[in-house]
Amino acid sequence: MSTDIPHRELTHRVAAFVADAITPIAAAMARGDGPSPKRIVESAGEAGLAGILTPEAFGGAGGSHGDFIQFIETVARADASSAVILDVHLSVGTEPLLVFGNDDQKSRYLRRLASGEWLAAFALTEAAGGSDAVALRTRAVREGETYILDGAKAFITGAGDADLYIVMARTGDGAHGVSAFLVEAAWPGVSTGPPLAKMGLHGSWTGELVLDGVRVPVANRLGDEGVGFTVAMSALDSGRVGISAQAVGIAQGALDAAVETSRRRRDAGSEVDADAIADMEARTAAARQLTRYAAALVDAGRRVTHDAAIAKLYSTDTCVAVAQSAVDLCAPESGAEDHPAAVRFRDAKACQIYEGTNQIQRVVIARYLLSD
Amino acid sequence: MDIRLNDEQTMIRDTVRDIARDRIAPRAADIDRSGEFPWDVVDLFRKHDLFALPFPPEYGGLSGSALTLNVAIEEVAKVCATSALILAVQALGGYPLMIAGNEEQKARLLPELASGAKLSAYALSEPGAGSDPAGMQTRAERHGDEYVITGSKIWITAGGIADTITVFAKTDPDERAKGVSAFVLEDAQHLKGFAANTIHGKLGIRGSNTAELHFDEVVISAANRLGEEGDGFRIAMKVLDRSRPGVAAQALGIAQGALDYAVGYAKERKQFGKAIAEFQGIQFMVADMEAQTAAARAMVYWASQLIDDKSPEVGHFAAIAKLLAADTAMKVTTDAVQILGGYGYVNEYPVERMMRDAKITQIYEGTSQIQRVVIARDLLGA
Numbered sequence: 105m106s107t108d109i110p111h112r113e114l115t116h117r118v119a120a121f122v123a124d125a126i127t128p129i130a131a132a133m134a135r136g137d138g139p140s141p142k143r144i145v146e147s148a149g150e151a152g153l154a155g156i157l158t159p160e161a162f163g164g165a166g167g168s169h170g171d172f173i174q175f176i177e178t179v180a181r182a183d184a185s186s187a188v189i190l191d192v193h194l195s196v197g198t199e200p201l202l203v204f205g206n207d208d209q210k211s212r213y214l215r216r217l218a219s220g221e222w223l224a225a226f227a228l229t230e231a232a233g234g235s236d237a238v239a240l241r242t243r244a245v246r247e248g249e250t251y252i253l254d255g256a257k258a259f260i261t262g263a264g265d266a267d268l269y270i271v272m273a274r275t276g277d278g279a280h281g282v283s284a285f286l287v288e289a290a291w292p293g294v295s296t297g298p299p300l301a302k303m304g305l306h307g308s309w310t311g312e313l314v315l316d317g318v319r320v321p322v323a324n325r326l327g328d329e330g331v332g333f334t335v336a337m338s339a340l341d342s343g344r345v346g347i348s349a350q351a352v353g354i355a356q357g358a359l360d361a362a363v364e365t366s367r368r369r370r371d372a373g374s375e376v377d378a379d380a381i382a383d384m385e386a387r388t389a390a391a392r393q394l395t396r397y398a399a400a401l402v403d404a405g406r407r408v409t410h411d412a413a414i415a416k417l418y419s420t421d422t423c424v425a426v427a428q429s430a431v432d433l434c435a436p437e438s439g440a441e442d443h444p445a446a447v448r449f450r451d452a453k454a455c456q457i458y459e460g461t462n463q464i465q466r467v468v469i470a471r472y473l474l475s476d
Numbered sequence: 477m478d479i480r481l482n483d484e485q486t487m488i489r490d491t492v493r494d495i496a497r498d499r500i501a502p503r504a505a506d507i508d509r510s511g512e513f514p515w516d517v518v519d520l521f522r523k524h525d526l527f528a529l530p531f532p533p534e535y536g537g538l539s540g541s542a543l544t545l546n547v548a549i550e551e552v553a554k555v556c557a558t559s560a561l562i563l564a565v566q567a568l569g570g571y572p573l574m575i576a577g578n579e580e581q582k583a584r585l586l587p588e589l590a591s592g593a594k595l596s597a598y599a600l601s602e603p604g605a606g607s608d609p610a611g612m613q614t615r616a617e618r619h620g621d622e623y624v625i626t627g628s629k630i631w632i633t634a635g636g637i638a639d640t641i642t643v644f645a646k647t648d649p650d651e652r653a654k655g656v657s658a659f660v661l662e663d664a665q666h667l668k669g670f671a672a673n674t675i676h677g678k679l680g681i682r683g684s685n686t687a688e689l690h691f692d693e694v695v696i697s698a699a700n701r702l703g704e705e706g707d708g709f710r711i712a713m714k715v716l717d718r719s720r721p722g723v724a725a726q727a728l729g730i731a732q733g734a735l736d737y738a739v740g741y742a743k744e745r746k747q748f749g750k751a752i753a754e755f756q757g758i759q760f761m762v763a764d765m766e767a768q769t770a771a772a773r774a775m776v777y778w779a780s781q782l783i784d785d786k787s788p789e790v791g792h793f794a795a796i797a798k799l800l801a802a803d804t805a806m807k808v809t810t811d812a813v814q815i816l817g818g819y820g821y822v823n824e825y826p827v828e829r830m831m832r833d834a835k836i837t838q839i840y841e842g843t844s845q846i847q848r849v850v851i852a853r854d855l856l857g858a
């Protein structure tokens with residue numbers, strides 16, 4: 105069956121990377137004093153994993169989406185901050201370039217992203233344009249062979265540390281008036297706010313991206329003028345599968361903590377809530393299979409909008425529920441902010457919000473079923 | 477086409493879907509109201525060779541693939557849970573033979589199950605031993621080349637109509653699990669000392685035959701024992717590992733059937749001047765029903781694939797599939813009734829039947845509570 109486990113060599117490489125590079129820093133990442141996002145991607149690059157979806161010809165691993173979700177889940181099980189850094193870099197940060205980039209753009213950027221030399225970010229959301237992405241106001245005005253970009257993006261994962269931003273900006277009106285641009289962080293007029301003080305995912309930087317008269321060469325427009333919304337939605341279809349994998353990893357990490365605590369307490373003679381463990385395991389297992397199915401659809405070249413929304417909705421609702429149960433089962437120790445269950449509980453919540461809130465996923469799912 | 481299915485599985489699914497829609501769906505309400513066992517559905521399954529699905533080709537079957545069978549069960553359950561159960565129980569009754577039968581037993585008994593010439597049943601539960609089958613009281617005493625069986629079984633699906641019944645009985649009453657052995661009854665309804673009383677008044681799956689079985693010194697040949705003395709409990713548990721994804725598939729089909737109906741209704745039903753599908757309150761309910769049903773399907777197909785792959789993890793994922801799919805069926809059918817409002821509550825519409833049918837999937841072949849015990853034991857140790 106086509107939702108099979110990814111190939112073994114990569115599986116081993118992923119396991120070794122997580123054991124060597126992620127697990128040792130997980131506690132520091134959760135506190136927010138671990139390595140920077142760029143350093144995480146660099147270390148993934150050293151393990152040959154910063155371009156897991158990028159073809160080998162461009163320095164990537166040439167992997168499938170099945171490989172990708174296995175990677176993200178495995179990282180997230182140890183540390184969700186590192187997982188979201190890598191997920192954004194690999195999916196919404198790199199995939200639009202893979203899917204919509206021309207040869208020139210690919211040759212200029214893919215190697216640097218796949219090697220981990222550069223960190224990629226995805227800039228769609230604005231302060232007044234969250235779930236209603238079409239309401240975005242950042243403008244791109246063409247002047248000869250350049251566009252002048254002005255505006256501000258909000259809640260951008262990697263802001264402040266990323267080297268390349270995929271920016272959605274308005275070249276006209278409505279959904280067909282949006283275009284996508286490859287914007288280098290080093291260009292004049294690009295600035296970022298400080299990382300936000302978030303509830304969780306403390307090791308991942310999230311902040312504002314300000315574009316003040318940034319001159320972007322036409323050669324850095326990704327796809328045709330007016331297809332930016334298509335680029336963004338396509339990126340999110342696949343990106344949501346990555347977030348789903350992150351959620352599965354968080355749920356598994358929370359379950360690991362609950363199982364470990366329950367075994368220890370039971371061996372010490374206490375009664376434990378085995379039913380809660382069973383429900384956590386069942387939901388996590390189902391979320392994993394939904395995620396694999398969605399990834400297999402992407403790999404088969406199928407349209408995945410509906411099934412990616414289902415996977416994201418179910419997996420992220422699951423990771424919040426499972427993490428909450430883990431906090432319950434590990435109480436009172438889990439009241440400490442560095443307890444593995446507490447960390448997962450805080451980290452999990454973001455998954456229901458980013459790359460489309462779960463309310464938006466429900467709109468996507470319902471539209472598919474209920475429209476004629 | 478679902479990428480989790482191969483070409484043959486897709487073809488069989490489509491065939492069964494057509495049969496279910498054209499021949500079974502029109503019968504479903506009447507089967508429920510009359511409470512009479514639908515022999516016409518049995519004939520339909522025979523005619524289309526659907527009883528062959530659970531069995532391997534060497535014994536007259538089609539493929540023996542759990543995934544193929546369970547996709548077929550799902551399709552039938554979308555329109556009629558009672559009819560889906562006929563197929564699922566034919567498989568359930570065949571598994572003890574497939575798992576523990578010797579060559580002679582399999583060659584003699586399986587082809588007539590695969591053709592549907594004989595119907596089968598699986599008799600484990602007792603009035604005093606439901607979730608705790610090792611506490612069963614039914615005895616099998618050996619006398620020379622024969623066993624004499626005495627005791628009672630309850631909640632036996634197809635127990636009042638099946639020809640080939642696997643019955644579990646204690647050959648060593650001083651032991652619990654280790655004292656259980658398995659026996660196949662042939663031509664069961666005509667055995668001296670055997671009596672089946674059909675149980676009426678069920679909440680759902682009302683056309684299904686459910687019986688209490690009484691064994692008053694029923695004599696059977698020792699050649700009809702499956703495996704060795706004392707193997708019975710192990711056989712019973714291995715059977716359940718294989719059959720639970722089938723119940724899960726039934727639950728999945730019930731959920732999908734209710735969801736499909738609710739979606740169609742929401743698009744047609746107008747209130748406040750527009751289709752209720754345009755209200756976000758309905759949209760979000762439908763989206764959650766869809767996501768839960770998709771999750772149940774992911775687990776049912778995965779557990780079935782693990783059976784086909786002969787994975788050692790089957791028991792764990794079979795329990796998860798059953799737990800999730802049964803709970804999903806209950807939730808989704810309840811929400812479907814809610815979307816239809818008053819119309820959902822009456823039997824002119826199918827969703828109240830689906831809600832009643834869903835409940836049993838949380839109970840039989842191990843209650844949801846027992847599934848949780850199985851799942852947690854794998855993680856926490858015994």
